[in-house]
Amino acid sequence: MGLFILRRLGVMLITAFCLTFIVFFLTNLYPNLEKLAKTQGNFRMTDEAVASWLGDRGYTDPMFVKYGRWLGIAPGWVTESEDGTVTGQCFDIDSAEDDRPTFCGVLQGDWGFSLVFKDEVGSVVATRLGATAKLMGWVLLVMVPLSLLVGVLAGMREGSGLDRSLSTFSIATTATPEYVSGVIFIVIFTSSAVGLQWFKGSATQAVENATFENFTLPVITIALYGMGYIARMTRASMTEVMTAQYIRTARLKGVSFRNIVLKHALRNALIAPFTVIMLQIPWLLNGVVIVETLFNYKGFGWLLVQAAGNNDIELLLAVSVVSVIVVLITQLVSDIGYVFLNPRIRIS
Amino acid sequence: MDPLTWTGPLGQFLDPVTAIVAALFGIAVLVQMALALFGQPAQLITNADGTISISRGTYGQSATVTKWIGLTLLLVLLAYLVIGAFAGPGAAGIIGGISQQLLPVWIALIVTFAVSIAFKSRLGLYGKLFDSTVGMIGFGLVMFWVFAGTMAGLFDMIVTHDSLVQVSGMKNKAPGVPLRGAEEGDYAWYLLGGDNLARDVFSRLFKGAWVVVQIAPLATLFAFMVGITLGLPAGYYGGRLDTLLSFLANLILAFPVILLFYLLVTPEIVATGIPNYMATVLFVFPLIFVAILLNSRYHTQPSIRTPLLAIVLGIMGWIYLSLITSNGNIVSTVDYSIPGLPRAVDLFEIDPAILVVFVSVVFVNAPTVFRIVRGLAMDIKTRDYVAAASTRGEGPWYIMLWEILPNARGPLIVDFCLRIGYTTILLGTLGFFGLGLQSESPDWGTTINSGRRLMAIYPHVAIAPALSLLTLVLGLNLLADGLREESLKD
Numbered sequence: 001m002g003l004f005i006l007r008r009l010g011v012m013l014i015t016a017f018c019l020t021f022i023v024f025f026l027t028n029l030y031p032n033l034e035k036l037a038k039t040q041g042n043f044r045m046t047d048e049a050v051a052s053w054l055g056d057r058g059y060t061d062p063m064f065v066k067y068g069r070w071l072g073i074a075p076g077w078v079t080e081s082e083d084g085t086v087t088g089q090c091f092d093i094d095s096a097e098d099d100r101p102t103f104c105g106v107l108q109g110d111w112g113f114s115l116v117f118k119d120e121v122g123s124v125v126a127t128r129l130g131a132t133a134k135l136m137g138w139v140l141l142v143m144v145p146l147s148l149l150v151g152v153l154a155g156m157r158e159g160s161g162l163d164r165s166l167s168t169f170s171i172a173t174t175a176t177p178e179y180v181s182g183v184i185f186i187v188i189f190t191s192s193a194v195g196l197q198w199f200k201g202s203a204t205q206a207v208e209n210a211t212f213e214n215f216t217l218p219v220i221t222i223a224l225y226g227m228g229y230i231a232r233m234t235r236a237s238m239t240e241v242m243t244a245q246y247i248r249t250a251r252l253k254g255v256s257f258r259n260i261v262l263k264h265a266l267r268n269a270l271i272a273p274f275t276v277i278m279l280q281i282p283w284l285l286n287g288v289v290i291v292e293t294l295f296n297y298k299g300f301g302w303l304l305v306q307a308a309g310n311n312d313i314e315l316l317l318a319v320s321v322v323s324v325i326v327v328l329i330t331q332l333v334s335d336i337g338y339v340f341l342n343p344r345i346r347i348s
Numbered sequence: 349m350d351p352l353t354w355t356g357p358l359g360q361f362l363d364p365v366t367a368i369v370a371a372l373f374g375i376a377v378l379v380q381m382a383l384a385l386f387g388q389p390a391q392l393i394t395n396a397d398g399t400i401s402i403s404r405g406t407y408g409q410s411a412t413v414t415k416w417i418g419l420t421l422l423l424v425l426l427a428y429l430v431i432g433a434f435a436g437p438g439a440a441g442i443i444g445g446i447s448q449q450l451l452p453v454w455i456a457l458i459v460t461f462a463v464s465i466a467f468k469s470r471l472g473l474y475g476k477l478f479d480s481t482v483g484m485i486g487f488g489l490v491m492f493w494v495f496a497g498t499m500a501g502l503f504d505m506i507v508t509h510d511s512l513v514q515v516s517g518m519k520n521k522a523p524g525v526p527l528r529g530a531e532e533g534d535y536a537w538y539l540l541g542g543d544n545l546a547r548d549v550f551s552r553l554f555k556g557a558w559v560v561v562q563i564a565p566l567a568t569l570f571a572f573m574v575g576i577t578l579g580l581p582a583g584y585y586g587g588r589l590d591t592l593l594s595f596l597a598n599l600i601l602a603f604p605v606i607l608l609f610y611l612l613v614t615p616e617i618v619a620t621g622i623p624n625y626m627a628t629v630l631f632v633f634p635l636i637f638v639a640i641l642l643n644s645r646y647h648t649q650p651s652i653r654t655p656l657l658a659i660v661l662g663i664m665g666w667i668y669l670s671l672i673t674s675n676g677n678i679v680s681t682v683d684y685s686i687p688g689l690p691r692a693v694d695l696f697e698i699d700p701a702i703l704v705v706f707v708s709v710v711f712v713n714a715p716t717v718f719r720i721v722r723g724l725a726m727d728i729k730t731r732d733y734v735a736a737a738s739t740r741g742e743g744p745w746y747i748m749l750w751e752i753l754p755n756a757r758g759p760l761i762v763d764f765c766l767r768i769g770y771t772t773i774l775l776g777t778l779g780f781f782g783l784g785l786q787s788e789s790p791d792w793g794t795t796i797n798s799g800r801r802l803m804a805i806y807p808h809v810a811i812a813p814a815l816s817l818l819t820l821v822l823g824l825n826l827l828a829d830g831l832r833e834e835s836l837k838d
Contacts, residue, residue, distance in 0.1 A: 116579035
């Protein structure tokens with residue numbers, strides 16, 4: 001087991017390296033840098049001015065050197081201008097000559113400086129991640145019990161009317177992406193045209209002060225899309241359990257249907273959905289980006305859109321590192337959890 | 349001229365009927381759900397004379413009632429469409445107008461269903477689809493959009509106005525508003541209202557359907573070609589090749605899709621020519637696939653194989669080169685360009701924006717297909733018929749493509765349907781973030797994006813494409829469900 005986790009961690013590390021390098025490569029292509037120079041400097045810069053602006057800031061160095069700098073294994077850029085002032089990646093202009101570090105990268109704990117938010121990347125990502133964690137927490141709290149309930153109820157009597165209506169409901173939710181259900185909810189529950197002004201169409205306030213009124217719609221929108229898939233998996237698992245030998249035995253003994261479901265079937269039916277729920281989390285990240293944009297909730301997904309839209313390289317790299325870690329950790333947890341939950345795998 | 353109401357004069361007597369039936373249906377469904385939990389189940393009763401009869405219980409009775417009320421509701425709703433298709437917008441309001449515009453689609457749907465049901469015993473899996481209600485509903489929804497999209501996009505049928513023309517005074521107008529300054533021969537209403545640039549929402553909806561109907565299935569097909577060509581050897585050989593390819597697939601899957609889109613579809617990246625290189629690599633996979641497929645089958649008969657391969661690959665190569673060449677160049681950046689087919693023999697010009705969208709959608713979908721095919725290949729390669737083929741002396745590629753692949757078709761067909769739906773969602777996501785397609789493009793994602801800003805006041809602009817996307821994806825999901833059910837039966 002220890003070896004298994006170690007190997008997975010190794011793969012995780014390699015994946016993170018490859019992914020950040022791809023992001024680094026794509027964001028550091030010349031047309032992107034040119035746009036960056038023009039947005040940061042001046043929109044009417046000449047080509048030479050752009051080249052020198054980029055050269056002064058170390059952007060024209062070879063790709064691997066730049067990537068090494070970001071990681072903190074290559075010395076940061078230092079430029080001496082014609083009038084003698086020295087600027088560098090790792091220090092302020094007015095800092096003393098002695099305490100100017102050579103390396104400043106992720107390994108030194110320095111994630112860089114966000115050009116859009118004019119702040120340290122580390123702190124920007126941390127605050128936004130907190131906001132999204134709150135959103136995701138509520139989503140899971142709503143989504144998991146509801147989808148398990150729907151799945152168990154549907155799978156309890158395969159082919160019944162209840163099963164068919166709940167299955168149709170789950171298929172319908174998987175077929176409704178967040179930008180569709182979000183739009184429909186906003187129209188129904190917030191618009192003055194329909195009249196049901198129960199909730200607010202914007203969740204900007206919810207970052208500090210989440211209320212039922214401004215937080216319900218974003219949570220429901222994400223939860224609904226993720227729900228269908230988990231519910232269908234739970235249903236499949238439940239129908240399989242309900243046809244098992246020991247359920248038939250329990251039935252022949254005269255155990256009531258309610259007791260069969262609650263005491264015999266439920267626990268065994270919930271093993272498979274656990275994996276699905278864990279694997280669903282990175283997938284929800286997409287939904288988070290869409291919903292945060294739609295409801296203007298300033299969290300991690302909103303940050304991703306801002307970073308990508310403005311080619312804020314260091315912020316974008318931090319964002320991709322975080323999302324890759326989320327994806328890989330949920331995969332790891334689902335594998336380990338599956339082994340612990342399922343005695344058949346544990347013994348063999 | 350007065351603005352149209354939703355159901356027009358027809359609604360005056362049909363609307364109350366619909367409301368009553370719908371309310372009854374809602375109550376019946378709720379009662380049925382409650383009875384499924386707490387009601388009395390069906391029981392066998394032994395009668396005094398020794399016969400056995402079945403008591404269907406309260407649940408069974410409620411199910412029958414629900415079914416009949418549901419059917420009545422369906423008939424009433426159908427009446428709107430049928431009467432509307434003949435009476436038109438004047439008598440049956442907006443719904444009538446829409447139904448009349450869609451008349452060719454209704455005819456095409458009825459013909460398709462009639463022919464398919466008549467010959468269903470001879471049509472294999474496709475024919476069996478018509479045994480399952482869910483499958484038929486799904487197929488109907490999908491074909492509706494396929495017919496509507498094709499007719500609107502290729503033949504300009506259905507649409508009432510030009511999807512790009514702005515008519516003054518029609519900005520953000522509600523559905524059913526008469527066209528201001530309508531001349532002889534103009535369609536007299538904006539059936540679904542006008543958007544914030546005073547264009548007809550109804551016409552844009554169906555033009556947008558064409559964008560989806562064009563791109564989604566093709567992109568999914570390419571993703572399948574890539575996934576199958578790489579997934580079969582990975583699953584069959586295993587070992588290092590499998591480790592490497594699986595790592596690459598997981599790498600792409602670990603990317604948040606939206607980040608990937610932002611990185612690939614921005615104008616700056618397009619300027620570097622990277623999407624063109626990706627297109628060149630990704631689009632070559634169908635050629636490789638077909639070449640291996642034919643070669644592994646006919647390599648023992650060179651007299652058939654050589655001309656067959658030459659003709660098929662010649663045609664496919666030409667299409668391939670036309671596909672990746674635009675304006676005479678395969679890749680064209682500021683600094684350099686790689687020349688492709690000369691313009692005289694270039695079969696078709698693909699809009700560069702659509703090509704980029706296409707490439708990124710294929711790129712995102714291919715790894716998942718790869719994983720599915722790899723898993724299926726690993727499972728199937730242990731079967732006896734594979735062992736028999738290798739004892740016969742068949743080569744590995746023959747076994748993969750002619751023994752394993754046909755036996756994996758069931759799950760692959762089901763996944764193909766689901767994946768078209770997912771691709772549609774991805775296309776919408778791209779449009780929603782304003783990536784790739786031009787902002788005046790009528791596709792659904794872009795329209796939702798432009799409509800959502802004024803959603804609280806003018807909901808009709810965003811809600812029409814949102815519901816269309818919902819019905820198409822729902823149809824594909826139901827179709828996949830029906831196919832799965834029917835393919836499991838044998």
